[in-house]
Each structure stands twice: as C-alpha cells, then as structure tokens.
Amino acid sequence: MSEEMAYFISDFFTYLLNGIAQGSIYALIALGYTMVYGIIKLINFAHGEFYMIGAFTGYYLIINGVPLYIALPAAMLGSGLIAVIVERLVYRPIRYAGRIPALITALGTSLFFQYLGQGTVGADPKAFPTAFENTTYQVGDVFISKIQIVIFVVTMTLMAGLWFVVNHTKLGKAMRATSFNMNAAELMGINTNFIISFTFFIGSALAGAAGVLVGMYYNTVEPMMGLIPGLKAFIAAVLGGIGIIPGAVLGGLTLGIAENMVVGFWISTYRDAVAFAILIIILLVKPAGLLGKNRKEKV
Amino acid sequence: MSTPVLETQGITMRFGGLVAVNNFSLRMGATDLVGVIGPNGAGKTTIFNMITGIYTPTEGRVFLDGKDITELRPAHITQSGICRTFQNIRLFNDLSVLDNIRLAGHFRVDYSLMASIFRTKKFHQEEDRLVAEADKILDIFGLKGKKEMLAKNLPYGEQRRLEIARALATKPKVLLLDEPAAGMNPKETADLTKLIRWVRDEFKIAILLIEHDMSLVMNVCEQIHCVDYGQLIASGGPKDIQSNPKVIEAYLGADAVAEIK
Amino acid sequence: MDYLIYLTIQSGIFIILAVSLNLINGICGQFSLGHAGFWAVGAYVGAAYSVFFALPVPDFVNLLIGCGLGFSAAAIAGLAIGVPCLRLRGDYLAIATLGFGEIIRIIIMNMDSVGGPRGFTGIPAWSNFFWVYLFVAITIIFVVNLLRGTHGRAIISIREDEIAAESMGIYTFKYKVLAFVIGAGFAGVAGVLFAHTTQFIHPNSFNFMWSVIILLMIILGGLGSVTGSVVGAIILSLLPEVLRFFGETVSEWRMVIYSVLLICLMLWRPSGIFGKHELDIKKLFGMKKGDA
Numbered sequence: 136m137s138e139e140m141a142y143f144i145s146d147f148f149t150y151l152l153n154g155i156a157q158g159s160i161y162a163l164i165a166l167g168y169t170m171v172y173g174i175i176k177l178i179n180f181a182h183g184e185f186y187m188i189g190a191f192t193g194y195y196l197i198i199n200g201v202p203l204y205i206a207l208p209a210a211m212l213g214s215g216l217i218a219v220i221v222e223r224l225v226y227r228p229i230r231y232a233g234r235i236p237a238l239i240t241a242l243g244t245s246l247f248f249q250y251l252g253q254g255t256v257g258a259d260p261k262a263f264p265t266a267f268e269n270t271t272y273q274v275g276d277v278f279i280s281k282i283q284i285v286i287f288v289v290t291m292t293l294m295a296g297l298w299f300v301v302n303h304t305k306l307g308k309a310m311r312a313t314s315f316n317m318n319a320a321e322l323m324g325i326n327t328n329f330i331i332s333f334t335f336f337i338g339s340a341l342a343g344a345a346g347v348l349v350g351m352y353y354n355t356v357e358p359m360m361g362l363i364p365g366l367k368a369f370i371a372a373v374l375g376g377i378g379i380i381p382g383a384v385l386g387g388l389t390l391g392i393a394e395n396m397v398v399g400f401w402i403s404t405y406r407d408a409v410a411f412a413i414l415i416i417i418l419l420v421k422p423a424g425l426l427g428k429n430r431k432e433k434v
Numbered sequence: 435m436s437t438p439v440l441e442t443q444g445i446t447m448r449f450g451g452l453v454a455v456n457n458f459s460l461r462m463g464a465t466d467l468v469g470v471i472g473p474n475g476a477g478k479t480t481i482f483n484m485i486t487g488i489y490t491p492t493e494g495r496v497f498l499d500g501k502d503i504t505e506l507r508p509a510h511i512t513q514s515g516i517c518r519t520f521q522n523i524r525l526f527n528d529l530s531v532l533d534n535i536r537l538a539g540h541f542r543v544d545y546s547l548m549a550s551i552f553r554t555k556k557f558h559q560e561e562d563r564l565v566a567e568a569d570k571i572l573d574i575f576g577l578k579g580k581k582e583m584l585a586k587n588l589p590y591g592e593q594r595r596l597e598i599a600r601a602l603a604t605k606p607k608v609l610l611l612d613e614p615a616a617g618m619n620p621k622e623t624a625d626l627t628k629l630i631r632w633v634r635d636e637f638k639i640a641i642l643l644i645e646h647d648m649s650l651v652m653n654v655c656e657q658i659h660c661v662d663y664g665q666l667i668a669s670g671g672p673k674d675i676q677s678n679p680k681v682i683e684a685y686l687g688a689d690a691v692a693e694i695k
Numbered sequence: 696m697d698y699l700i701y702l703t704i705q706s707g708i709f710i711i712l713a714v715s716l717n718l719i720n721g722i723c724g725q726f727s728l729g730h731a732g733f734w735a736v737g738a739y740v741g742a743a744y745s746v747f748f749a750l751p752v753p754d755f756v757n758l759l760i761g762c763g764l765g766f767s768a769a770a771i772a773g774l775a776i777g778v779p780c781l782r783l784r785g786d787y788l789a790i791a792t793l794g795f796g797e798i799i800r801i802i803i804m805n806m807d808s809v810g811g812p813r814g815f816t817g818i819p820a821w822s823n824f825f826w827v828y829l830f831v832a833i834t835i836i837f838v839v840n841l842l843r844g845t846h847g848r849a850i851i852s853i854r855e856d857e858i859a860a861e862s863m864g865i866y867t868f869k870y871k872v873l874a875f876v877i878g879a880g881f882a883g884v885a886g887v888l889f890a891h892t893t894q895f896i897h898p899n900s901f902n903f904m905w906s907v908i909i910l911l912m913i914i915l916g917g918l919g920s921v922t923g924s925v926v927g928a929i930i931l932s933l934l935p936e937v938l939r940f941f942g943e944t945v946s947e948w949r950m951v952i953y954s955v956l957l958i959c960l961m962l963w964r965p966s967g968i969f970g971k972h973e974l975d976i977k978k979l980f981g982m983k984k985g986d987a
Contacts, residue, residue: 178786178789178790225958225962228962229961229962232961232965234785234786235726235785235786235789236961236965238726238785238786238789239910239914239957239961240957240958240961240962242907242957243954243955243956243957243958243961244954244958245954246904246907246950246951246953246954246957247951247954247955247958249950250948250950250951250954251951253950254947254948254951366793369790370794373787373790404805407797407801408798408801411794411795411797411798411801414790414791414794415779415791415794415795418779418780418783418787418790418791419779422783422787486862488858507861507866508858508861508862509861509862509863509864509865509866509867510866512861512862512863512864513864517862517863517864518862520858520859520862524856524858524859524862525856525859526851526852526855526856526859526860527855527856528855528971529848529851529852529855533848536845536848537845537848537849537852537860537863537865538863538864539845540845540848540849540863540864540865541863541864541865543845545844545845547841547844547846547873549844550840550841550843550844550845550846550847551836551837551840551841551844552840553840557844560845561844561845564845600863604863604864
C-alpha cells in the first residue's frame with residue numbers, strides 16, 4: 136500500500152468518525168423536529184432554541200460543580216419543561232389556525248429565545264468547562280477522542296430508549312396513533328393534548344442532551360448557537376423523511392458524515408453550504424425524504 | 435353518435451392498493467344531459483377529477499371532441515372547454531361576485547401585463563368587455579344587483595348559483611356540476627332543475643352532473659349512470675334506472691330488492 | 696434635519712421591500728422567507744456597477760442604470776429560485792426560500808471581488824430623497840395597477856383558492872413565478888437605492904433577521920394589503936427610533952420586542968391592521984356603499 140493511500144484511508148476514517156459524532160448530534164436534535172412534525176404537522180422553528188437552553192442549563196450546573204451524570208438529565212429536564220410551557224402557551228392556541236400562522240408563530244418564538252438569551256447572558260460565547268479528562272485513543276493512524284465515544288454512547292442510549300418507548304409502551308402506541316389520526320385517537324379515549332405535550336417534552340429533552348454534548352465537544356456555548364444546528368437538524372429530518380423517526384437518525388448521520396467529508400477533502404468554508412445543498416436536492420428530487428412514501432392525497 | 439363531445443375510455447383510478455374507480459366508460463353528445471349517481475364514496479367525484487385533470491387516471495383515456503386530454507393539466511383542460519363546479523363550493527371568497535366572474539374570462543383576455551401597468555387603450559377595451567360579459571351572465575343568474583358583494587357574504591343558494599355562473603363564464607363545451615343541489619330545499623331544487631335544463635337549451639352545451647337528489651336527477655337527466663364501489667353498475671334513462679334492481683340494491687341493500695320483488 | 700431625511704429615506708426603502716414581499720406572500724399567498732437575498736443581489740449588482748463600470752454620464756443616469764441592472768439581476772435570481780421552489784407546499788416553500796436566502800448571503804460572503812467578509816465600501820452617494828421616493832411611487836403604482844388588471848386578479852385568485860383558480864383556466868404555476876419574480880425585482884431596486892444611500896454594504900446587512908423584519912412589516916400591516924405594507928414598513932422603520940427614547944436597554948431588546956409582537960399578532964390579530972383590504976378613502980367618509 137502506497138503512503139498516499141495509507142494517508143487517504145486514515146484521513147477517511149478520521150473524517151468518518153468526526154462525521155458520526157457530529158451526525159449523532161444532528162440526529163438527536165432532528166428527532167425532536169420529526170416527532171413534533173409527525174404529530175401536529177408543525178415545523179417547530181424554536182427547536183434549536185430548546186437545544187441551546189439545554190446547553191446553557193448544563194453549563195450553569197457544571198460550572199457550579201454538578202457532576203455530568205446529574206447535569207445531563209437535569210438539562211434534558213429543563214429543555215423539556217420549557218418546551219411544554221411554550222406548547223401550552225403559544226402553540227396550542229395556534230394549532231388549528233393553519234400551517235403558515237403556526238410557522239410564523241414558531242419563528243417568533245425562536246427569535247424570542249435567541250434575543251432573550253443575548254439580552255440576559257450576553258452574546259459572547261462562554262467557555263464550557265470540561266466535565267472529565269478528554270483522553271485521545273489511537274488506532275493505527277486514526278485518532279478518536281473520549282468525548283466522541285461519550286457522544287456516541289449517550290446518543291445511542293437515548294435513541295434506544297426512545298425506540299423502546301415508542302414501540303413497546305402504551306404511551307408510545309398512543310403517540311403513534313395520534314400522529315396517524317388525531318381525531319380517531321381522541322375518539323379512542325387518548326388524551327391527545329397530553330400526548331402532544333409529552334412529544335414536545337421528549338423531543339426537546341433529546342435536543343437538550345445534544346446541547347450539553349455539543350458544549351463539551353466544542354467547549355463553547357452562546358445564545359445564538361441553536362440557529363445553524365437547528366436548521367441543519369431540520370434539514371436532516373427532511374432528508375430522512377420528516378415525521379419518520381428512523382429517518383431522523385439516518386438523515387442526521389448522513390448529513391454529519393457528508394459535511395465532514397466535504398470539509399476534510401474539499402473546502403472548509405463550504406461546510407454550511409453542504410446542508411443547504413442537500414436540502415435543495417432532496418426537496419426537488421424526493422420531498423418525502425429517503426424513508427418517506429410518496430402518498431397521493433385524495434382531493 | 436358522431437364524435438362525442440366528451441368520452442372516457444375505461445378510466446381507472448388507483449390510490450396505492452385502493453381502486454377508487456374501475457373501468458368507467460362514458461360518451462356524451464354535444465347537448466346531452468347526463469347524470470352520475472351512486473352511494474357516497476362510490477367514486478363519482480373521482481371520475482370528475484379524472485376528467486378535469488386533477489388526477490391522471492391510472493388507466494384509460496379521456497377525450498374532448500376527439501382530442502386526448504388525459505394527461506393535460508386542469509387549467510389546460512378548462513381552456514379546452516370543460517369546466518366544473520365543486521362539491522364544497524370553491525368560490526374566491528374575499529373577492530367580489532364581479533371579480534369571481536371576471537376571473538373566468540381571464541384566459542381569453544387579450545392584453546399584456548405591461549398594458550395593464552400603463553393602462554393602455556387595449557387594456558380599457560378588454561376590461562370593459564369583461565365587465566359587459568360578466569354583467570350579462572350575472573343578470574341571467576339574478577346576481578347583478580349584488581355584483582360588488584364579497585362572495586363569502588352571499589347566502590348559500592346564491593353562492594351555488596354564482597359557482598355555476600362562473601363556470602359558464604368560461605364558455606365551456608361541457609359543464610360538470612358536482613352535487614349542485616346539496617343543501618337546497620325543495621323549492622330551490624325545483625328552481626335549479628329548471629335552471630339546468632334552461633342552461634343546456636340556451637347555451638347548447640353538454641352537462642354532466644353528480645347528484646344525490648333524485649328528484650333533480652330524474653327530472654333533468656336524459657341518461658343516468660349509476661356507480662357503486664367505483665364500478666359502473668347500470669346505465670339508462672330515468673325510468674329504467676329507477677326500476678333497476680342493481681341500483682336499488684346499491685342504495686338500499688339486497689333486502690330492499692327482495693322486498694320489492 | 697439630516698437625520699430625519701435619512702430616516703425617511705430608510706422608510707422609503709423598506710416600503711419598497713414590504714410592498715414587493717407582500718406581492719409574493721400576501722397577495723399571491725406563497726410564503727417566502729428569503730426576501731433579503733434578493734435585496735442583497737440588487738445591492739451588490741448596483742454597487743458593483745457604480746464602482747467598477749460606471750459610465751461617463753450624469754450621476755442620476757448611472758443610478759437609473761444601476762436600478763435597472765439591480766431589478767434584472769434580482770428578477771433572474773427570483774426566476775432561478777422560484778421555479779424549483781414554488782412547486783413545494785407552504786411550509787417546505789418557506790424553508791427552501793430561507794435556505795436560498797442564506798446561500799446567496801454565503802456566496803456573496805465568499806466573493807472577494809465585492810469585498811466578501813470585509814464588506815463593499817466606497818459606493819457613491821447617488822441616491823437621495825427624491826430618487827428613493829420616485830421608486831416608492833413607481834413600485835406602488837406598478838403593484839396597484841397590476842392588481843386592477845386581469846393578471847393581478849389571477850395572482851390573487853391563487854391565494855384565495857388555488858384549485859378553483861386552476862379550474863378557471865389559470866396556469867397557477869406561471870402566475871406564482873410571475874409574482875415571485877416581480878417581487879424579487881423590486882427588492883433588487885430597493886437594494887440598489889440602499890447601497891447608494893449607506894455607501895457601504897455587508898452580507899450580514901441582508902441576513903435572515905432582515906427577511907423576518909420585512910415579514911413582520913407586512914403581517915403587521917395586513918397580508919394582502921398594499922396600504923398595509925406601506926403602513927407596516929413605516930411603523931417598523933420608525934419603531935427603533937421610538938424605542939431609543941426609552942433608553943439604551945429598551946433599544947437592545949428591540950428584537951425581543953419584535954418577536955413578541957410577531958407572536959401576539961399571530962395569536963390575536965393575524966389579519967394585521969388592514970387585513971386583505973385597502974384603505975378606501977370614499978368608504979371611509981361614507982360616500983360609497985360597501986359591505987356591512
């Protein structure tokens with residue numbers, strides 16, 4: 136094997152691992168988007184802000200000495216609760232007003248949290264403390280850091296938990312029923328309002344977890360941090376098929392890996408453009424997403 | 435029949451695994467008055483949707499005056515000469531009665547965009563023509579006095595009339611009416627019966643209608659097709675259809691047929 | 696005094712932006728979230744012309760040429776973006792246009808020939824109160840006349856009921872693209888005027904936040920009302936100044952106030968000030984019989 140080939144392979148695996156770490160984070164955030172869209176057909180623009188709120192909750196807890204294994208669940212709880220409050224106060228009254236008014240409301244909520252954050256904690260990035268010793272492991276010429284392993288393990292665990300709840304519990308069945316047909320679910324005795332709130336809670340809790348993980352990975356948090364990852368996670372959800380839970384995971388990982396390959400092998404300033412390019416392509420070629428079905432609707 | 439004005443050849447509509455309409459064929463002459471009846475969910479509106487281009491039939495072809503219109507878009511089909519009304523009235527609610535009619539004349543208007551910006555003579559001529567034609571048809575339908583009213587503020591019966599007037603304003607060869615008598619009381623239905631026949635006689639067009647109100651169908655239609663579960667089960671004149679056992683079974687069930695026998 | 700004129704000019708530019716966005720979002724009913732992108736295209740094309748290619752003719756002629764180029768460039772961008780995006784349903788269209796707006800910004804940011812991340816300086820100050828308001832008048836008259844003709848009615852019918860419009864023989868896709876392209880073009884003109892007023896432009900002057908502010912203007916004024924867009928633009932151009940009266944801190948919280956305003960409008964008065972209707976002077980004074 137030539138030296139060039141060896142470098143290429145180790146580079147490839149490095150970018151792949153980076154992509155999987157990044158992609159797992161996108162997947163966690165994308166899950167929340169897809170679950171909410173699946174149940175009430177709302178693109179929750181403010182979802183990226185729930186991610187940010189999780190990050191900041193984790194930040195404040197950890198700099199005050201709270202250990203990670205408490206801070207992470209607490210951040211998830213914080214994000215989840217804020218989401219439930221927003222849903223109750225703002226999204227529920229809007230629910231039947233139409234897709235565009237709902238979208239605009241979500242947009243307003245997103246901006247509200249971004250600028251509220253800027254106003255209260257300041258726009259400057261805060262240094263996220265390292266919660267543990269970040270050692271790097273070496274396999275051949277490929278480096279993988281402990282934090283990347285932690286990210287992967289945490290996301291896999293959370294996703295496994297979600298999969299279990301959705302597919303093997305009564306609550307999950309109620310969630311699936313509500314997303315298929317809300318009226319029918321209501322008639323079957325399911326408290327759809329509760330289910331919707333619960334969906335928001337879980338989706339945002341996952342995003343909150345992602346926020347903490349990102350804080351640890353990149354060592355900074357700032358109030359606008361939800362904007363770009365939020366948009367990218369949304370794109371990932373659309374890529375996989377919006378409303379389809381495995382789609383969010385597939386889309387997130389695909390986007391993460393694609394992004395890192397482009398940055399590694401091509402030009403790094405085009406990093407964000409990758410997501411937009413994927414969005415345009417998928418909307419033009421297969422708007423239902425990779426795992427979506429092209430359903431012809433009866434007029 | 436020489437070239438029928440409207441013909442469907444074995445049109446079929448599948449939505450995934452569901453066959454909504456199966457092998458429906460129909461031929462209409464230039465001034466025929468035909469009805470399509472059948473229980474709810476039988477596929478009647480789907481047939482309309484296939485004829486007007488909202489759906490492309492999974493199988494089969496549709497011909498207007500011998501021209502294949504199966505794969506054309508709805509706007510193209512309207513411009514070719516078929517216009518329809520909708521089961522749940524689709525007026526331009528926040529526009530005036532006059533504007534609703536004027537929009538039907540849009541595709542025949544002969545001035546360019548820039549002409550309307552600069553308000554040329556051609557623009558004014560065409561606009562006057564549009565208003566004059568709209569006035570004529572509003573007069574016929576008794577809506578001229580309300581022409582500045584917003585469509586959504588009209589009483590229900592007048593909204594239905596406006597929708598029919600609007601469809602006629604596109605100067606079609608074939609008019610498709612989807613449950614025009616829905617929500618009407620017996621007097622209104624009787625007026626509508628007269629109106630539909632009058633429209634056919636006056637405008638010399640073919641009319642195809644979907645309807646549940648049997649008094650309207652039996653008094654207006656010269657030919658009736660009955661569909662059930664997407665399948666054509668009987669065709670004939672009003673008397674034949676009324677006594678056709680398959681039709682009775684579709685509406686009232688097999689027991690009713692036994693009772694009648 | 697100078698500052699007052701500057702404020703008025705800024706309002707004028709936003710009136711053009713609001714009216715042009717309203718043509719797409721309010722009148723045609725197609726939800727575009729990338730309007731700032733077309734504003735940027737016009738600004739940069741106009742600025743590049745004036746700085747690199749200006750002809751030896753009087754300043755105002757160059758400005759008019761710049762406006763023509765800005766309109767065309769933005770209209771072409773509108774065509775390129777509109778044709779693929781306008782096939783999409785409501786919320787997907789919104790996201791796609793948002794994406795394209797950002798893509799435009801990223802592309803400009805990476806173009807060093809027009810300053811890239813350092814911004815584009817040295818744009819001559821050829822615009823003034825007269826020219827800006829001339830174009831405000833042109834934009835309003837264009838849109839109002841458009842709406843009084845059959846093409847405008849066709850565009851409105853798409854918002855009212857797209858399926859019914861299609862069944863009236865109106866090629867809805869063609870008219871959606873038409874509204875989109877015209878809206879983009881006028882946003883481009885606003886960009887040229889903007890560049891020649893501020894004399895310095897930067898890609899971040901045209902980011903998503905600005906698309907949202909213009910959107911807020913037309914929602915406040917009333918989606919679908921030209922009068923509403925004018926009023927909404929004026930209110931939101933002057934609002935930052937009013938807020939300044941209440942002190943530095945209130946000013947900083949401007950965007951928070953806007954976002955709360957947006958949410959409240961959606962919850963309690965989605966039709967905005969004028970709804971879909973125009974201010975009809977005659978009706979106002981009871982001289983014309985209208986709907987009760």
